[in-house]
Amino acid sequence: MHSVSHSRQSIHQLSTQLANQIAAGEVVERPASVIKELLENSLDAGATQIDIDIQAGGTQLIRIRDNGFGIPQDELALALSPHATSKIRSLDDLIHIESMGFRGEALASIASVSELILTSHYQDMAWSIKYKEGEFDLTPASHPQGTTVEVNNLFHNTPARRKFLKADRTEYRHVEDVVKRIALARFDVAFNFKHNQRQVFSLPVATSDENKLQRLTRLINKEFIQAAVHLNFENAGLKLSGWLATGEYSRSQSDMQYFFVNGRMIRDKVITHAVRQAFQETLFPGRFPVYVLHLEMDAEQVDVNVHPTKHEVRFRQGRLIHDFLFYSLREALAQEVGDKSGDSFKVAGKGFNAHTYSTSFNSSGFPSQHTHVSEASAAYSSLPYQNLTNNEDISKPLGLAIAKLKNDYLLAENKDGLLVLQLKQAREILVQQQIENSLATQSKLISKPVLIPFNVSIDTNAQSWLNKHETDFQQLGFEFAVLGENEIMVRQVPAMLNATDIKHSVNEYVSYIINNDSDLLPALINMIVNDDFSNSPTDWNTLLRDLEECGLDKFENCYHQISDKDLSSFFKK
Ligand SMILES: Nc1ncnc2c1ncn2[C@@H]1O[C@H](COP(=O)(O)OP(=O)(O)OP(=O)(O)O)[C@@H](O)[C@H]1O
Numbered sequence: 001m002h003s004v005s006h007s008r009q010s011i012h013q014l015s016t017q018l019a020n021q022i023a024a025g026e027v028v029e030r031p032a033s034v035i036k037e038l039l040e041n042s043l044d045a046g047a048t049q050i051d052i053d054i055q056a057g058g059t060q061l062i063r064i065r066d067n068g069f070g071i072p073q074d075e076l077a078l079a080l081s082p083h084a085t086s087k088i089r090s091l092d093d094l095i096h097i098e099s100m101g102f103r104g105e106a107l108a109s110i111a112s113v114s115e116l117i118l119t120s121h122y123q124d125m126a127w128s129i130k131y132k133e134g135e136f137d138l139t140p141a142s143h144p145q146g147t148t149v150e151v152n153n154l155f156h157n158t159p160a161r162r163k164f165l166k167a168d169r170t171e172y173r174h175v176e177d178v179v180k181r182i183a184l185a186r187f188d189v190a191f192n193f194k195h196n197q198r199q200v201f202s203l204p205v206a207t208s209d210e211n212k213l214q215r216l217t218r219l220i221n222k223e224f225i226q227a228a229v230h231l232n233f234e235n236a237g238l239k240l241s242g243w244l245a246t247g248e249y250s251r252s253q254s255d256m257q258y259f260f261v262n263g264r265m266i267r268d269k270v271i272t273h274a275v276r277q278a279f280q281e282t283l284f285p286g287r288f289p290v291y292v293l294h295l296e297m298d299a300e301q302v303d304v305n306v307h308p309t310k311h312e313v314r315f316r317q318g319r320l321i322h323d324f325l326f327y328s329l330r331e332a333l334a335q336e337v338g339d340k341s342g343d344s345f346k347v348a349g350k351g352f353n354a355h356t357y358s359t360s361f362n363s364s365g366f367p368s369q370h371t372h373v374s375e376a377s378a379a380y381s382s383l384p385y386q387n388l389t390n391n392e393d394i395s396k397p398l399g400l401a402i403a404k405l406k407n408d409y410l411l412a413e414n415k416d417g418l419l420v421l422q423l424k425q426a427r428e429i430l431v432q433q434q435i436e437n438s439l440a441t442q443s444k445l446i447s448k449p450v451l452i453p454f455n456v457s458i459d460t461n462a463q464s465w466l467n468k469h470e471t472d473f474q475q476l477g478f479e480f481a482v483l484g485e486n487e488i489m490v491r492q493v494p495a496m497l498n499a500t501d502i503k504h505s506v507n508e509y510v511s512y513i514i515n516n517d518s519d520l521l522p523a524l525i526n527m528i529v530n531d532d533f534s535n536s537p538t539d540w541n542t543l544l545r546d547l548e549e550c551g552l553d554k555f556e557n558c559y560h561q562i563s564d565k566d567l568s569s570f571f572k573k
């Protein structure tokens, strides 16, 4: 057994070199992690061209050259020092980090476990700094605009770490993976990648759709592109874009899932869950979707200072992100399935058929928290977001809703026992009452934005139909926009519309109005009352609270109380 000496030794400060080597343990695990750090530095320096050269899987040599803004001579030594960064100045800056780096640790760590040469051109001068065993050596150099970092003999001075390296082949595969990910994150940057002097790939800047698809084909594969939907959704300060393979192409493992948040590749439970849910109906169990997705949001909405390698982040509004992703992806998938029966839009020429779906609009904001998320929230039941219901509701007269039964009843628990509510009857009375109140007090119904605006096809001229009804629709809480000759976009719906499938309901409603030329209001009440009521416990409880507020005497015939005594009498021997 390993024996530990218990005799005391004096406390002493570690040498900078040793402290850096220990810190390096966090970020510099293998050649691939060095390359990730160096590439991120180049991107932070605004590079548009990055050349990556490695030897022996990166264990002998890693050389990254960029055309970024460079480092002045008098800051070169600082760049290699621990806790030195140009990217943040104060704690406040940590709240909205827009650069990939911010810890000021990477170069110091890498330098402490390798022989590192940093060469940079800044304002017509180029200098090189060599770092070995704690010594700096600064010499004039010749270098075009930008910076080159050369890392030789990684872990030469830390044999324990070196031993953990795998065969060059394996290390190479990890490096390739990192380079691929970063190339998928930044289509606006050209990448040149060589291993043992042989070119692996050379990717030009990809601005056109065609160039992007070429890069995707090179980095993923052709099958992906053939089954891919291109999507582009924007709402409430969140922007989701990228490509998603439909059910036609999937994998037996989750190895082709690329998700970037503000350009950073991350792994995150909220995201994985939302994607899985969106695919639930189109993928067989055990199959994994393939995607390259970019989510962009205000830097303040995401905390990147969670883990040294920055692979994990924390969202300030996880629920919102989850819902936005889920609805966007599901929408893209649903449209794709719908498209199979009609015309599909092909990206110009080249035989690629990545279909594009996009919505871009400025809605007045998301529904507040989860209360008015428009569709099935039952999908989230396995998420650890169990603040859906408020336990204090149990002490209210109609209690806490716990289930929807046979689509027609709500089962609730209150202080006296159980309560069964007949949904249709109760909602009919309530909706009538709410509409009367709203129209009397503010002459319009309360409206809510739909999470993802959707399109409705109509068999009449959209513009003249809308012109005719616009003010009436607004009064009822709808907001429509003309999309095409026979198509409208739905942005807002009446807040009291709580169906499981709002899109379907609005479709039915609109076509009913067109075909029957009936009054808008009675048809709306009819639609609301006859819809499959929401699957969301939040909506159930909102309904109960609304009934109480409206006056329980109006609903006497709509619910039945089963007291605790009644309950136990069912089971008397
Ligand atoms: N390729 C580069 N071009 C221009 N400046 C660079 C480059 N690489 C590093 N630097 C400068 O050197 C500093 C230190 O880099 P380093 O990677 O150690 O820290 P960081 O990027 O600030 O933070 P992190 O440790 O999170 O990566 C950077 O803040 C930047 O100013």
Ligand SMILES: [Mg+2]
Binding pocket: 037, 040, 041, 100, 101, 102, 106, 107
């Ligand atoms: Mg860095």
